[in-house]
Amino acid sequence: MTDAPVTLGEAPLATAALALGDDALVLSHRLGEWAGHAPVLEEEVALANIALDLLGQARTLLSLAGDEDELAYLREERSFRNAQLVEQPNGDFARTIARQLYFSVHQHLLYGQLAAGDGPFAPLAGKAVKEVAYHRDHAEHWTLRLGDGTEESHARMQRALDALWRYTGELFEPVEGLSVDWTALREGWLAAVTEVVERATLKLPDGPQSGAWTAGAGRQGIHTEPFGRMLAEMQHLHRSHPGASW
């Protein structure tokens, strides 16, 4: 293992593996932050379960691009290729659920397409799509409970959907190396999310799905401020012991 910061290979396969792998790695980390803080014991189990599924996916994907630990622990912020949505801080439970809803519906449809194809990600996606179906189900059920629960939960859920909306556009920016019908992905996502949100008596935000300058930014290594602090915490111990095995 080298100690120097890792730079990225440019091959399309590596680019795609990093985009998908970083999404899973970063969201898993955020969900791991809930441990010991969840609103009910069943959610301690559920959120950890989702985090573990995502971490498993991340490890497989990063290993396609290189050494999983070098890639997770020794890259700088600008070398991460995750979408900005997944790095957004947990906020309250509604914020986490809104992030889960937007992302898991996207990931479920994306992995469904990849699994149905014959590309290099088909075997991984075929396995992961079953896990992600559960994540989506979990997010949809909580969206319904919070949206159609109490006045307070409704207001919190609406605020969360609104706040994260501008990070959703990036999910449909084509990623090199992935053979995906991005238009169909966006349409399928919008229809599915609209259906759940309306059933939850909530409104889908009507603003733009991305700021003009941020479109596709996470995939280019442009992240939001909280991400740097997240990485500092995640990488600190590993980087403090160069070359050590754990």
Place this chain on the structure above:
Amino acid sequence: MTTMAPDAGAQDTTAHEAVFDAAVAAEERIEPRDWMPDAYRATLVRQIAQHAHSEIIGMQPEANWITRAPSLRRKAILMAKVQDEAGHGLYLYSAAETLGTGRDELLDKLHSGRQKYSSIFNYPTLTWADVGAIGWLVDGAAITNQVPLCRCSYGPYARAMVRICKEESFHQRQGYELLLALSRGTEAQHAMAQDAVDRWWWPSLMMFGPPDAESSHSAQSMAWKIKRHSNDELRQRFVDICVPQAASLGLTLPDPDLRWNEERGHHDFGAIDWTEFQDVLRGNGPCNDQRIGQRRRAHEEGAWVREAAAAYAAKHGKATA
């Protein structure tokens, strides 16, 4: 023992008691619908609740390292372990519920300080090696305590313990393996492992509770076959198991009086500082306020979520999350 429904002639307590005593003596399991003495029920609720609380408070010192785990493999192991603890909490609160005491009531007693959790979790996890020391020593001590509970006279508790012990022994091996990697690693890693073992050894020995002569609940629990071995017996068993394991790890145990006693066939060990134990128990440990504070905060901040789930279930006639 399933013949006596609670409403089947509850007048004759003596007859019920005879049936109960006979069932316990014959190593039969007492089940939720069986008659049982009020004190037996109260003892079990107290013990199971304390155990459940220990599982959920015990998530905190380890969750403290999830976001800093130094490799993705270790991170996955640690997240799965903390998740298992939440699962153990769920089984145990369910076991307590079979005795007529619900989770909300027990959590309320935890949050208000009327029920306790294991004092070991009032110590801080200061370095990554503490995650290994907790697995090896704290889970090791817990297993030594809990394996006999798989034969506890109360059926639901005994069955929950079978599953919990299997998972705990997995955690114990993972903790040992984590320490082994550190002990055989760089000088700094080895020192980190030794420091963690130095800090966790004595508190782990205290997990078995006060010496037999001073243990207030032991005699009755032994008679009811809730408890099978004395605190001191279990503590000795644990010490005897740990000494060779420490040697294999290449780490030392911080006790100059620790040595093999040929005559007893056991290791002798130094005197435990019970003043510290009592002090931590009274609330003066390094993390008592922090642990209970985080638990209360999570519960209070989650109130609106639980209310929303209940309101939704009431509107739609479905079970809550």
